[in-house]
Amino acid sequence: MIVLEQLKSYAKTDRIALVNRGERLSYKELDAQSDAFAAWLLETFREDRSPVVICGDKETSFLPCIYGALKAGRAYVPIDSVVPENRAAQIVADVKPKAVVDFTGRNFDCKVRILQQADLKRIFSSPGTVSPESWITENDPAYILFTSGSTGRPKGVPITAGNLDAFCRGILPFYLEESGTVLHQVSYSFDVSGCAVYAGISRGMTLFTVDHAMAANLQECFAALEKSELTLWVSTPSFAELCVQSERFHQTLLPRLRQFLFCGEVLTHTLCDALSKRFPAAKTLNTYGPTEATVLVTAAEITGEMGQGSRSVPIGRAIDGVTLRLEQDGKEVMADGQTGELLILGPTVGPGYFGRPDLTEKSFFIDRKTGLRGYRTGDLCYQKDGLFYYCGRADNQLKLNGYRIELEDIEANLQKLPNIQRAAVAPVRDGDGKVRYLAAFLLLQEPDGLTPLKRSVALKKQAAEFLPPYMIPRKLLIVDAFPLNVNGKIDKKALAARLEGTP
Numbered sequence: 001m002i003v004l005e006q007l008k009s010y011a012k013t014d015r016i017a018l019v020n021r022g023e024r025l026s027y028k029e030l031d032a033q034s035d036a037f038a039a040w041l042l043e044t045f046r047e048d049r050s051p052v053v054i055c056g057d058k059e060t061s062f063l064p065c066i067y068g069a070l071k072a073g074r075a076y077v078p079i080d081s082v083v084p085e086n087r088a089a090q091i092v093a094d095v096k097p098k099a100v101v102d103f104t105g106r107n108f109d110c111k112v113r114i115l116q117q118a119d120l121k122r123i124f125s126s127p128g129t130v131s132p133e134s135w136i137t138e139n140d141p142a143y144i145l146f147t148s149g150s151t152g153r154p155k156g157v158p159i160t161a162g163n164l165d166a167f168c169r170g171i172l173p174f175y176l177e178e179s180g181t182v183l184h185q186v187s188y189s190f191d192v193s194g195c196a197v198y199a200g201i202s203r204g205m206t207l208f209t210v211d212h213a214m215a216a217n218l219q220e221c222f223a224a225l226e227k228s229e230l231t232l233w234v235s236t237p238s239f240a241e242l243c244v245q246s247e248r249f250h251q252t253l254l255p256r257l258r259q260f261l262f263c264g265e266v267l268t269h270t271l272c273d274a275l276s277k278r279f280p281a282a283k284t285l286n287t288y289g290p291t292e293a294t295v296l297v298t299a300a301e302i303t304g305e306m307g308q309g310s311r312s313v314p315i316g317r318a319i320d321g322v323t324l325r326l327e328q329d330g331k332e333v334m335a336d337g338q339t340g341e342l343l344i345l346g347p348t349v350g351p352g353y354f355g356r357p358d359l360t361e362k363s364f365f366i367d368r369k370t371g372l373r374g375y376r377t378g379d380l381c382y383q384k385d386g387l388f389y390y391c392g393r394a395d396n397q398l399k400l401n402g403y404r405i406e407l408e409d410i411e412a413n414l415q416k417l418p419n420i421q422r423a424a425v426a427p428v429r430d431g432d433g434k435v436r437y438l439a440a441f442l443l444l445q446e447p448d449g450l451t452p453l454k455r456s457v458a459l460k461k462q463a464a465e466f467l468p469p470y471m472i473p474r475k476l477l478i479v480d481a482f483p484l485n486v487n488g489k490i491d492k493k494a495l496a497a498r499l500e501g502t503p
């Protein structure tokens with residue numbers, strides 16, 4: 001695996017792999033701690049290669065645990081600290097790990113070995129070496145990421161070592177320099193973090209962490225970034241939009257910054273324009289990709305007039321090794337400007353959904369023409385002058401502040417709450433189509449006699465037991481009946497329209 005080999009070679013240098021709230025972890029320490037963790041896993045669980053679950057935010061030991069799992073031939077399953085206990089328990093029940101590394105102090109009601117910070121300290125302090133023969137190999141899963149699933153239960157997406165190698169080969173030519181410092185703000189449970197965790201480490205870069213608390217307090221975040229010597233910014237456009245609201249977010253804050261890399265959601269002209277004014281020395285790279293095809297599969301440096309006249313900037317061209325195709329009604333779309341569903345083919349396409357052959361069969365395929373493995377994205381795109389443009393989804397999946405959400409996931413979880421007969425969740429969008437917030441429309445089993453404010457507070461508290469904060473609708477409204485569209489389905493557009501123009 002490229003990244004494990006690269007880690008070994010950088011471990012011979014004095015480079016720093018991670019800076020987390022002032023704490024520094026060198027490549028030597030990352031290599032030694034991950035070896036020690038791998039040796040412990042191999043000795044404790046021997047032939048049993050069950051995945052290792054890691055729950056947390058951006059703790060310094062998170063990274064050695066990831067690399068330790070890979071060196072011991074195991075996949076890891078990251079669960080973000082914002083995921084509520086019930087949802088984390090569902091993931092653990094599906095994955096059946098033997099060990100859970102927990103930085104959050106949760107209760108895992110199952111028979112697994114729980115490792116907390118003190119246990120890791122002990123493990124890291126007993127040196128161990130692990131032969132590369134124990135490392136994960138091409139077809140082994142490296143990680144399983146759980147994304148929002150339409151049944152109300154998170155859906156697991158395994159990605160192999162071979163997929164990750166293909167991703168690194170495809171994106172690294174866009175990285176402007178070896179070494180340097182990369183922003184590590186994206187959660188480990190969102191694969192865009194791979195731009196730092198895999199590509200960054202493969203290039204000997206320093207990962208500069210911004211955890212949830214820092215991201216929520218921009219003054220604190222900027223004070224830390226000022227000392228970061230950041231050269232590469234990786235985030236969703238939403239996080240950069242939040243930063244741009246402050247005048248401090250300017251080249252004087254990050255004088256060494258050479259590149260923005262965006263992924264995960266629509267990148268608007270407005271943000272690109274603002275960044276080119278504030279950071280004239282930095283280039284902007286837009287990239288696109290679904291978790292199922294390993295982090296990202298397209299890239300383009302956004303320049304000047306690119307994409308003027310279209311709603312957002314282009315998502316770019318296929319990275320090296322990836323083939324893209326547009327299809328409509330089973331036929332390939334060839335003409336410029338004609339919209340079709342984007343199909344991804346090649347070595348970054350993962351093996352399918354974890355334990356869900358039914359879902360895998362629907363979206364993954366082997367291409368008859370080329371023999372390549374393919375994935376139907378559900379994303380509608382068109383091509384113009386050799387560049388792909390994104391123009392929305394063919395289903396109910398959406399992005400809110402960079403988070404991938406299936407509306408049915410929220411509805412299924414709201415319907416678990418007492419006195420809720422039926423729930424319909426609709427996105428409320430702004431003028432350029434970006435989702436501003438979610439609204440839930442609820443049919444009660446019987447009147448509850450509560451004021452709207454009291455009801456909303458109570459329901460949000462109950463929903464937080466099942467859903468992470470970013471999936472809890474901002475507005476919860478009671479309806480007597482649902483409007484239906486011509487197909488007899490709940491008319492979500494009509495529901496969302498009731499909120500247009502409201503703050």
Ligand code: AMP
Pocket residue numbers: 147191262263264265266267286287288289290291292315377379390393399403404
């Ligand atoms: P995720 O699996 O969380 O990475 O989400 C993948 C989905 O995010 C894609 O299928 C798209 O719908 C959306 N997405 C990712 N990157 C972009 C982008 N650059 N522009 C527009 N949508 C994007």
